Amino acid sequence: MVQQKAVIVRNAIKRYGKNLVFDGLNMTVSRGSIYGLLGASGCGKTTLLSCVVGIRYFDSGEVWVLGGNPGSKGSGIPGPQVGYMPQEISLVGEFTTSGALYYFGRINGLGDKEIETRQRFFSELLQLPPANRLVKNMSGGQQRRVSLAAAMIHKPELLILDEPTVGLDPILRENIWAYMIQITQEEDITVLITTHYIEETKDANKIGLMRCGKMLAELAPQKLLEQFQCSSLEETFLKLCKAQDNTVSLNDVQESKVEDTGSDVSYQNQYEQAATLEYKSVSKRQVSRFKRFTALLAKNGNQFLRFYGGLVYAILFPIIQISVFIIAIGKDPKGLKIGVVNNEAGNCDYGSNCGNVWNDEITCHFNNLSCRFLHDFSDSIATQEYYDDIYEANYAIQNGKLNGLMYFSQNFSESLQIRMEDATMAKDSDLLASQIQVFLDMGDMQIGLHLQKKLFYRFLEIYEDIMRDCKYSPKLADPPIRFKKPVYGSIDLNYADFLAPSYMLILIFCLASSVSTSVIITDRLEGVWNRSIVQGVRTNEILLSHIIIQSIIIVVHTTMIMLLYFSIWGLESKGSIFDVIILTFLMGFCGLMYGFVISIMWTNYTMAHYSSTGSFLALILLSGCIWPIEGTPKVLRWISYMLPTTLPSISMRGIIYKGYSVSEEQVYIGFIIVIGWTLFFFIVAILGIRWKSS
Structure with a gap:
């Protein structure tokens, strides 16, 4: 019986454009061991780990992790069986030390008391910063230690760490390695680690040396030193690199000197053995969706509330916009x-x-x-x-x-x-x-x-x-024509009265979209998106948690618009003010979903904000806000009718100035349009997330 393996990679090939990252790479990681993955910067170590955890995929080749392919039912990935620390910090800047550990503990199924106990342990082991310090206010070394603690907090069966000890002092590195040796020996935990410090892997059970898309050797450190008769692992690595260069220079006519060494990890033999391995599916820890979802809500709420610039923008900006409108629009020109x-x-x-x-x-x-x-x-x-x-x-x-x-x-x-x-x-x-x-x-x-x-x-x-x-x-x-009292509205309405209903809806639509435009992009750029996915969080859970948090902002925006327009400015609604509130909120929710679509579509803030700003200008010009749509060409008028704000604006005028109820066609068609666009944006967002994650 061959020893049970935690990770097996066979004949992996990966390209980025014309660049070949892996060329038939093989790797075997035994359970209950420390595997040190070494190689020069840029040789593909991080890419290999991302393929192992299911974030990226090989162009060809096979990978087994904890008994199955990543993402399959038999594998422990995604899920709490794995602990993943990427090369980047991959923590939300608005996390506190405690908040980061509680978030990753909860999405991996831990209770708060258990998290608190382990937080105390890791605070001492890793010399973590104070519990209430924000990640964005920490030094690079402090951020890396918190990131490492977040990966280990739930004691996973497989711990994948990408350069966890960079920037740490030697004593702390020794403590970390001592702890990893302890958990592999006592708790049968597997550790797959990359590092810049080659010599620190002397305590690993096996090290793999990568170069030019291939694994040069996989052996225990001491065996490598003995086999190549070297005094240090760096010297060994240098010999292997020279051996590979000689092989390449002979156009592969001769066999690699590495293979001539008689290494006990001949890849041909490994591949033959792979067929005889009995892959035992891991016993998956069950984490309730409710616990994951509440952790996501807490994370997103803290992320928003602690981003003070965004909070000020979300609350103060609509007040400024509406106040400027009330003060500047509709008054008689002076100084003529x-x-x-x-x-x-x-x-x-x-x-x-x-x-x-x-x-x-x-x-x-x-x-x-x-x-x-x-x-x-x-x-x-x-x-x-x-x-x-x-x-x-x-x-x-x-x-x-x-x-x-x-x-x-x-x-x-x-x-x-x-x-x-x-x-x-x-x-x-x-x-x-x-x-x-x-x-x-x-x-x-x-x-x-x-x-x-x-x-x-x-x-x-x-x-x-x-x-x-x-x-x-x-x-x-009197002139021989007399304008009697209007059927609807007042004869002394000014231009501001004409603008108000459309402006209310366009404003809340654009405010909501601008708030949500950067949400998904932020999660992706900070790395917390992929890190959460690896731990078993689903993309639709992330999206739904963001929708709920951002909806609170829509309620705030709706309240401010109602107060400023109707209480302070004195706009009077002939119809139900409740209908006005609901239509305004629905339009904000529609803008929220549109912002999520933009956030999913683009991977950087610049293009996202270009799209959001461009949409705002189009809505202003085409939705009948600054000029009646009856004054536009017929073809452009139909395009205007298809926009999410045009018909709802007509509905809003009907409610405010004509006293129409929802039963009137002019009103309910606006509600139908805004709900229809909201559902459309939501479906596009769901499909976009799945497509991006595939």
Whole structure:
């Protein structure tokens, strides 16, 4: 009976592009032993370990770990049977020492009391930093010791350590090796370790020497020294490297000198023996999904709450955005200037001339009505600047000094009297002279339209006063079209009222997506994602735990939006405020799922944030937020309707300004769209995670 093996690799081939990492590599690790894997930096040690734990895969070849292929039912990987310490620290920066050990202990099935006991032991053995110190505030050596403790906390059957002693002092390295020798002898634990310090592997049961994609030799350290008649393992490794170089230079015509040494690990014999091995499936420790999930929730919650910059952004940024909207949008423009050329009364004696209107019971007489129109001309409309010549004022407009120009003809009042008293007999010259001629700078359309509206209503207001002074009905001043009270909304709504419903939904969508965009990327870059997967955590559990934590932020965002818009700004909803809250939350949740899709799609922050920002601009432009979608071309309009924010924005306007309930088609179609997009993003996220993990 051949001794039971913990890890067996046969004929492994691995390429990265055109680079060949492994070329028929073989490795055998016996149970209850320490196996030291040695090789130059970049020779593929880390890649080999990642293939052993199932993070990466060989292009061809076979691997057995604890009785089965990694990922299969018979193997202990993924699961708590293995303890894995990658070369990188692979810990969340917001972990404390205690938090890191509790997280990895819980996902491997340990109870809190057991974790506490083992934490005390490893704190003394590894000289761990204080329990409440954050990983991001530790030195490199302290981080590595915490990472090592996290791998060993649950006493796995197989311990895989990638350069755990780098940067540690010699005494601590000796303590670690003494502990590994103890657990292999007393608890039948297997240790597979890589290290920069070749000589420290003298205490290993077997060492494997890797170079150029092949295993040069697998022997006990003492046997290697005796066989090659060397005084140090470094000298032995150097001889093996030279032997391999000689073999390559002969184009493989001669056999490797390594194989000529009579090593007891001839790969051909090993491969033949592999067929006779009885692979005994390990007894898997059962870890409840609930325990893993609660550990993930605690980890994600601490990660978010201790990332103070992100926390401030998530809470303060929406307050700033909404406050800026409330303060900056919809107010009347101030500081405008309008030129006045009054050929009737000049500068109206700087406001002392207000014009005259009198009725001699036969007819009504006007004098200097231009001054009446200009008197008390509020600066909220525009500041008046008088000019003697219309061409001079027009030149000032061209130079950007004025926003517009009003011109009164010399006989403005008399012509207006003729127009009013006997319009049928009025000459064209009288009709033209009775007009206030206005020239606006429409290069800034919104300013121009604002002045146009204000001047028009100013004229109607003064004209009604003139009718009263003439003892005529003020209704004579009304234009022959009258806009009655609107069926929905108010006639005095401004541009901010038009923007508000769409802006609320787009804002919460983009806030949620920006918060979740970097979540998965962070886990991957910090290495905690792969490390958790190796310990048996499932990808859908990681995603769901992030969704739950981030949903709390959506609740906070929704609450702030409701308070700022409805309580502080005074926006009134004609419909159910509950419907408004639910639609806002659902839109935030949709943005959250979209952010997860981006986070899964990209592997770096730059591309993720480019995607998020680009999406925000597209939503602003195409969802009817800044301009009605009826003003876009038909094809673009249908694209707009397919966006996740367009129809829900229409639904929100229906609730707020029309008082519609969810039973109305205009409202429930928005709910259907946002739920549909949420489900779509969720499915894409699940499929994306599985594809990335395969």
